[in-house]
Amino acid sequence: MTGPNVVVFGGGHGAAAALRAVRVYAGSITGVITVADDGGSSGRLRTALDVVAVGDLRRCLLALSAHDGPLEALFEHRFTVGTLDGHPVGNLMLAGLIDLYGDLLAGLEAAATLLDCVGRVLPSTLEPVVLVAETSTGPVKGQSAIARRPDISSIRLEPAIPLVPEAVLEAIADADQILLGPGSLFTSVLASVAPPCIQEALEQTGAKKIYVANLREQVPETFGFSLADHVDALIRHGVQPDLVVWDPSLGMNRGNVVVDVIEAPLAFEDRPMHDPTRLAAVVSPLA
Numbered sequence: 001m002t003g004p005n006v007v008v009f010g011g012g013h014g015a016a017a018a019l020r021a022v023r024v025y026a027g028s029i030t031g032v033i034t035v036a037d038d039g040g041s042s043g044r045l046r047t048a049l050d051v052v053a054v055g056d057l058r059r060c061l062l063a064l065s066a067h068d069g070p071l072e073a074l075f076e077h078r079f080t081v082g083t084l085d086g087h088p089v090g091n092l093m094l095a096g097l098i099d100l101y102g103d104l105l106a107g108l109e110a111a112a113t114l115l116d117c118v119g120r121v122l123p124s125t126l127e128p129v130v131l132v133a134e135t136s137t138g139p140v141k142g143q144s145a146i147a148r149r150p151d152i153s154s155i156r157l158e159p160a161i162p163l164v165p166e167a168v169l170e171a172i173a174d175a176d177q178i179l180l181g182p183g184s185l186f187t188s189v190l191a192s193v194a195p196p197c198i199q200e201a202l203e204q205t206g207a208k209k210i211y212v213a214n215l216r217e218q219v220p221e222t223f224g225f226s227l228a229d230h231v232d233a234l235i236r237h238g239v240q241p242d243l244v245v246w247d248p249s250l251g252m253n254r255g256n257v258v259v260d261v262i263e264a265p266l267a268f269e270d271r272p273m274h275d276p277t278r279l280a281a282v283v284s285p286l287a
Helices: 012-022 040-049 055-063 070-076 089-101 104-115 166-174 185-192 196-204 227-236 276-286
Strands: 005-010 028-033 120-123 130-135 138-141 152-158 177-180 208-212 243-246 260-263
Touching: 005 012, 005 166, 005 185, 012 028, 012 055, 012 185, 012 276, 028 055, 028 166, 040 055, 040 089, 055 070, 055 089, 055 104, 055 120, 070 089, 070 104, 089 104, 104 120, 120 166, 130 185, 152 185, 166 196, 177 276, 185 227, 208 227, 208 276, 227 243, 243 276
Parallel strands: 005 028, 005 177, 028 120, 177 208, 208 243, 243 260
Antiparallel strands: 130 138, 130 152
């Protein structure tokens, strides 16, 4: 397939939606996904196996998978009883592949082969990291705890300079277009670009950097935030978008945004989530 080289940064459902959009028009796709999650199944596996958080990696692999039948359903199936209660099968399979190959990237590559993925999913760090937020009452550690705070001023990682896959930096250098988001501002989008070498690579790249803004403020993490507040947070963390795409239909205030904004319908008609088809229609001509 011919088309632009596109890199998506973020985590969770937002990054998965962006990857589903990108596969409509991109020739090369790389998802760079935060692995700082410490809650739910991912958190339990981190504690038990000393692996990075695999839940968001699972979602994004499935977004690029050529399979939409039993295999995808199996990866998403979540146990509801016993010691496996709350674990999706895909999380266990990813953890198993990482353990089998003794290497995070090799395990992810094996999962991508199994799912017949049309692009790559890479972790933003090669080692488990802890997300740390500065708040009005001092530092708060852990993605789950940070997501419950309405007073976040900045985030960082521990260790401060984590190991980053060389393939991430190469993808940024080769990119024609970079999508930041959508997703939770501090705990997904900014967490995925927190390593200093990623920020340096984003500053040096010639790719067009597009922030796909959230549809509305996220309570409590970005309670009271306007679109301008979201963009300002990116800039404060060393990430300067060239353009913002945003759907104003859900009522979030715009504010005084310091970069160009394209307003367009991006949400599903029946639910407040990004529609990959609508998102692709807006961002594909910008590549």
